[in-house]
Amino acid sequence: MRVLLTGGTGMLGRAIREVWGSQPGVELLAPPRAELDLAHPPQIFDAVSRIRPEVILHAAAIADVDRCEANPDLAFRVNTVGTACLAAAAQRIGATLIFISTDYVFDGTKGTPYTEFDRPNPVNVYGWSKLQAEEYVRTLCPRHFVVRTAWLFAPWGQHFVTHTVERIRKGEPVGGIAQTSSPTFVLDLAQALLRLLEYPAYGLYHIANHGAVSRYEMARTILAMLGRDPEEAVRLSGISGRRAPRPDRSPLRNYVLELQGRDPMRPWTEALAECLERMGLRVRHLSS
Numbered sequence: 001m002r003v004l005l006t007g008g009t010g011m012l013g014r015a016i017r018e019v020w021g022s023q024p025g026v027e028l029l030a031p032p033r034a035e036l037d038l039a040h041p042p043q044i045f046d047a048v049s050r051i052r053p054e055v056i057l058h059a060a061a062i063a064d065v066d067r068c069e070a071n072p073d074l075a076f077r078v079n080t081v082g083t084a085c086l087a088a089a090a091q092r093i094g095a096t097l098i099f100i101s102t103d104y105v106f107d108g109t110k111g112t113p114y115t116e117f118d119r120p121n122p123v124n125v126y127g128w129s130k131l132q133a134e135e136y137v138r139t140l141c142p143r144h145f146v147v148r149t150a151w152l153f154a155p156w157g158q159h160f161v162t163h164t165v166e167r168i169r170k171g172e173p174v175g176g177i178a179q180t181s182s183p184t185f186v187l188d189l190a191q192a193l194l195r196l197l198e199y200p201a202y203g204l205y206h207i208a209n210h211g212a213v214s215r216y217e218m219a220r221t222i223l224a225m226l227g228r229d230p231e232e233a234v235r236l237s238g239i240s241g242r243r244a245p246r247p248d249r250s251p252l253r254n255y256v257l258e259l260q261g262r263d264p265m266r267p268w269t270e271a272l273a274e275c276l277e278r279m280g281l282r283v284r285h286l287s288s
């Protein structure tokens, strides 16, 4: 199976390269942005017709929420119009498109975890740009999997887990806000995406590790797993310099996979323990 990966240098892209790249029978091609720039439609169509993949895994995006808020043209150009071109190019060669979307399509007011059947209502430019991209994928490329995930973490890259561990290492205070979602380990997601292709039940899927947690509770869990006192964590009321509003509570429920009887995801705490171990840290496994 020949696979074209966009965003191969990103946090999720690296996990896809690790998991999919070691899969027998998978030929993974991940052109750098210089060869496939989502802001340049002709490059998108050229790359897809040259590579002729059976599957396109579209993980590239402007994923920095505040950057999208500051520059909506860039967000809609790359995240929405770039995705639309990729969907059209996929349709032209009969490829299956897997598009990675986000919990930020929701406004966070539901109170319980969001399923695929809940109505999106983004509160920021990033969320809108991804929701409009979902719509293009649905209408332009019938063979699609739109996959919403949330709060990615990995043993590499810049995100809440690596920032928190770095602060603990430096002896700086750690903490988090009350914003709540479903932290998701990129290596679990990469495996789950592979399994999606088992059969062509195209459509919309939520794929996140199980559980809903706030940033503050996540910081407490990281402290406890590293043998520190969770009470060290500071409850923050906000983060300065943030331009974009966020949904307060946007955890995802993998409802369609549940209904299909094939939800492969585990609790976020188990995945976090594995992530910290892969970062070379000694982890205390907590009984939940």
Ligand SMILES: NC(=O)c1ccc[n+]([C@@H]2O[C@H](COP(=O)([O-])OP(=O)(O)OC[C@H]3O[C@@H](n4cnc5c(N)ncnc54)[C@H](OP(=O)(O)O)[C@@H]3O)[C@@H](O)[C@H]2O)c1
Pocket (backbone or CB within 6 Å): 006, 007, 008, 009, 010, 011, 012, 013, 032, 033, 036, 037, 038, 039, 058, 059, 060, 061, 062, 063, 064, 078, 100, 101, 102, 103, 149, 150, 151, 152, 153, 157
């Ligand atoms: N991070 C999260 O918590 C989260 C949560 C939910 C959903 N998602 C979605 O998951 C996907 C992966 O996120 P991530 O955190 O792995 O992102 P990331 O680490 O920020 O990586 C983004 C990737 O997109 C590429 N890219 C950016 N602009 C591009 C352009 N104009 N043309 C081609 N490639 C471009 C980047 O390439 P360069 O290296 O060249 O910049 C990089 O490989 C995204 O679709 C994101 O919206 C992320």
